[in-house]
Amino acid sequence: MKSLLIGIAKRVVNNFGFDVVRIRDNFNISQYKFLFTKDELERKPFYNIGAGSFYHPYWTNIDYVSEWYGDLQKNVIHHDLMSKSPLPIGKNKAEIIYTSHVIEHIKEDAVQVLFDEAYRCLKEGGVFRVTAPDAENNFRALINNDENWFYWNRNYAAKGSYESIYHRPANSVPLSERWLHTLASQLAPNDISPSKIKLSDKEIWKAIDKFGFPDVLNYLCGLCHFQNDRPGNHISWWTREKLFKFLTNAGFKNVYQSGFGQSHSPLMRNSKLFDSTHSQVSIYVEAVR
Structure with missing residues (x-):
């Protein structure tokens, strides 16, 4: 009955020359506004490391800018994880750090630095979500x-x-x-x-x-090394146990296995934006600061 009434209303409005369009909040803006203040959201304290084509108005994208990715990357801050230099994020400034299918592209020592940096940058209670090929x-x-x-x-x-x-x-x-x-x-x-x-x-x-x-x-x-002109190559391997070890070494005490769309943070349960890369072959692990 509800759908019938909506259809009738839509036809009536259309007769007056207007189009009725359902607006979907694919960015979950209302949820962000419920959980954080306007000032907090303006600082974009949510960071996607290795963001690629990802876009969200409240997120900050960090990635290795390269011709390899063509025009795929959007609004990114360039950072070379293989340089093992600090992330361009202040201490205890991040609410969330997310990295999906990135760590397999860099060597293990660089991954440990990334995890160390995530611990440094996250606020108390902040969430670090990692996905990678299993x-x-x-x-x-x-x-x-x-x-x-x-x-x-x-x-x-x-x-x-x-x-x-x-x-x-x-x-x-x-x-x-x-x-x-x-x-x-x-x-x-x-x-x-x-x-x-x-x-x-x-x-x-x-x-x-x-x-x-x-x-x-x-x-x-x-036998592999990082090639600057081919950053998409895989050069390291990861399992749940190995991720737990590296995250624990970084200082995280609360480390746990997650799953597709099962983040501790409701903001990262939006599978249109997160966990969308090869879910069948992925492992999902989170750590809370």
């Missing part, structure tokens, strides 16, 4: 020969879709090489990144047999 599940998918797990490779199969990253369609090479690309991109033979070391299917399995999990991940990522 290295354990990715490895299990390889062992189980689960080709479907690596579903994103299909996005780089057609001509014109893969040439900036791969020599050949992403799904045209052995599964071990596709797995390697998610872990240590520059070592994958199909990746066009320059590297003195490229490991074949046979060599990958030999390394797995020799080192086992997770030591093989340390071995392979240890």
Whole structure:
């Protein structure tokens, strides 16, 4: 009945030459205004590290500005996490710090500095949310020969879709090489990144047999280095246990596993803006200052 009355009202108004449009608050502005004062919101105390194309009027975007990302980045403050320099945020000034699918692109020592900085910058009770590819599940998918797990490779199969990253369609090479690309991109033979070391299917399995999990991940990522012109490469690996260790080392006492859309902060439960990158293969961890 309600929808019927709304439809009738809409037609009546339209007869007078007006369009009725439902305005959706995709930014959850009302929720921000309920939780924070106007002065607090004007300071934009919510920080997205590695923001890419993310935009929210109350958030501050920090990212590594590079031609690699083209015109994707929006309103970002440039910061090189590999420099291991302080984040451009004052001490105890941040309400929330969010970083999604960023830490796998930098080396472990730089990740520890990032986590240390997050602890420094957050206010008491502030939330730090981290998402990254789940290295354990990715490895299990390889062992189980689960080709479907690596579903994103299909996005780089057609001509014109893969040439900036791969020599050949992403799904045209052995599964071990596709797995390697998610872990240590520059070592994958199909990746066009320059590297003195490229490991074949046979060599990958030999390394797995020799080192086992997770030591093989340390071995392979240890062969990688950060390439300034290809910041999108993966060069480090992460599991829940490893994230807990690094966050605890940074000083966080309250560290816990989260899930898709399950943030402690209601502001980060908006899946239109958060947790939208490869949720199937991601781990979600939070820490409260």
